[in-house]
Amino acid sequence: MVIKRVSTGIAGLDPLISGGFKANSVNLVGGGAGSGKSIFATQFIVEGLKKNEPGIYITFEEKKEKVYEDMLQFGWDLKKYEDKGIFVFLEYSPEQVKKILTEGGGIVESIIEKIKAKRLVIDSITSFSLLYEDELTKKEAALALFELIDKWNCTGILTSEDESRDSHTITAAMEFEVDGIVLIYHVKKKGVRHRAMEILKMRGTKIPEKTISMEITSKGIKINPKKIIEF
Ligand SMILES: Nc1ncnc2c1ncn2[C@@H]1O[C@H](COP(=O)(O)OP(=O)(O)O)[C@@H](O)[C@H]1O
Numbered sequence: 001m002v003i004k005r006v007s008t009g010i011a012g013l014d015p016l017i018s019g020g021f022k023a024n025s026v027n028l029v030g031g032g033a034g035s036g037k038s039i040f041a042t043q044f045i046v047e048g049l050k051k052n053e054p055g056i057y058i059t060f061e062e063k064k065e066k067v068y069e070d071m072l073q074f075g076w077d078l079k080k081y082e083d084k085g086i087f088v089f090l091e092y093s094p095e096q097v098k099k100i101l102t103e104g105g106g107i108v109e110s111i112i113e114k115i116k117a118k119r120l121v122i123d124s125i126t127s128f129s130l131l132y133e134d135e136l137t138k139k140e141a142a143l144a145l146f147e148l149i150d151k152w153n154c155t156g157i158l159t160s161e162d163e164s165r166d167s168h169t170i171t172a173a174m175e176f177e178v179d180g181i182v183l184i185y186h187v188k189k190k191g192v193r194h195r196a197m198e199i200l201k202m203r204g205t206k207i208p209e210k211t212i213s214m215e216i217t218s219k220g221i222k223i224n225p226k227k228i229i230e231f
Pocket residue numbers: 031032033034035036037038039040073074216217218
């Protein structure tokens with residue numbers, strides 16, 4: 001059976017992962033503050049919007065006006081897509097997302113059905129997983145969330161705030177359950193910071209075992225698979 005792939009929108013990434021994320025997969029994008037997680041997630045959504053594929057962006061951290069303004073720099077006019085009825089930006093609290101789980105869909109589900117969303121972002125899952133105290137309840141919540149995303153037939157990105165480079169702190173529960181994990185780095189070496197990307201896990205997909213150079217340009221994130229970054 002041919003696996004349906006969903007283009008990531010990140011320049012240079014799709015050919016490295018057999019054409020993109022698996023359709024309806026849930027993928028974690030982990031990295032420290034300023035590493036480019038929100039840009040990555042928005043670029044993924046915009047890739048869909050350009051093709052009239054509706055998307056929803058749920059965030060706990062950023063104000064809509066600020067995000068819309070920042071993303072315009074990359075030529076991404078989120079307001080335009082919102083007006084077209086194919087994009088919804090939701091400023092939500094972790095508690096509200098928790099409620100969605102207990103209600104089995106709630107408001108988010110009705111929005112997804114209304115706009116027929118195919119792509120979904122939750123930015124970030126870190127503040128959400130902090131609501132749960134131990135690994136077991138975190139794991140249960142993660143499972144419930146993944147079941148919902150599966151039911152909604154969306155391809156998802158969850159961002160994860162992760163400060164340390166070596167021992168990434170994405171909760172163990174999430175790491176096991178997700179289909180894909182992409183780590184992005186902004187690491188200082190001899191006084192200069194380098195950006196890089198690593199595909200740590202991608203179910204059913206051959207992945208490059210390399211940490212690849214990454215750039216944030218006026219058009220968004222771009223990777224250069226020929227350039228390996230040594231930390
Ligand atoms: N227009 C731009 N051109 C190049 N780099 C940018 C631009 N806008 C933001 N950046 C870089 O991206 C970083 C923010 O990325 P963001 O996705 O918000 O990070 P995160 O969500 O991981 O905290 C900024 O700190 C800056 O280095």
